[in-house]
Amino acid sequence: MNRLTRFAKHNSLTLAFGTGFLLTLVGQAVSGHADFNNQLVTDGLHPLGFLQYLATSDFAVDVTENWQSEYLQFFLYVFGTVWLLQRGSPESKELDKAGVESDREQKVGDHAGSDSPRWASDKGWRQTLYSRSLGIVMAVIFTWSWLTQSIAGVAAYNEEHLRQLQAPISWLQYLGSADFWNRTLQNWQSELLAVASMAILSVYLRQRGSPESKPVGAAHTSTGVEG
Structure with missing residues (x-):
């Protein structure tokens, strides 16, 4: 498995929904542009271009x-x-x-592991914020x-x-x-x-x-x- 394939597999949930978001956003823009211009024409005004509508x-x-x-x-x-x-x-x-559970259950402070996020092992405001x-x-x-x-x-x-x-x-x-x-x-x-x-x-x-x-x-x- 090459690097690109591995990346796609390991991030497929985000990639799939992110792609779906972009496609539906484009679809919304296209249909919204058509509906907006229909309303302008009904009101006797000039329609807008697609890029103008996006603004x-x-x-x-x-x-x-x-x-x-x-x-x-x-x-x-x-x-x-x-x-x-x-x-x-x-x-x-x-x-x-x-x-909020105990520090042991949440693996923070003294209970943080070697692979824990750096701020999880901090005992000050960084841990409070990150948590x-x-x-x-x-x-x-x-x-x-x-x-x-x-x-x-x-x-x-x-x-x-x-x-x-x-x-x-x-x-x-x-x-x-x-x-x-x-x-x-x-x-x-x-x-x-x-x-x-x-x-x-x-x-x-x-x-x-x-x-x-x-x-x-x-x-x-x-x-x-x-x-």
Whole structure:
């Protein structure tokens, strides 16, 4: 097995989903461009070129409103599963392991191994930061994408209102608008439903060979066991 083949095999999950992301993003841009121009023509305006559309607030808000909901899901899931449990689910920790766990269990400080990340063996702020780095990064991306959504959203909202000869609103006014919260909450509710469904359905249903499922023959009450 050559180096390239080995790299592709060892990173196939990220590569497959990353490629899928890029393809669907391009598809969204193409279909969004067509829909946007249809609306412009309906309003008696000239259509935009594809590259011009990619720089519009409409495209930006459509992309970022989905990103922020996805990273909210990951952020809540990463932090929530520290303390919250679901009996029988492989998505949950074992029932007696709620909390941040001991240094020995987490292999930090004096319990770090020779192959542990360097900051895991540190006893100061580096270990504290690194031990929460996944959730922190998810929170930062969520906050950034939600802020970007709000900025692009108010621009798109005002552009539409100006075409209808209505007065624009400020960013703070937009944050309290029905348009902003409708865009936001319709994504949040679907993400939270998906997480809750995965947690409870994985108690009783199986997918052979998947680490997101328990072994096919595992008892329904087995918790924190992956296939």
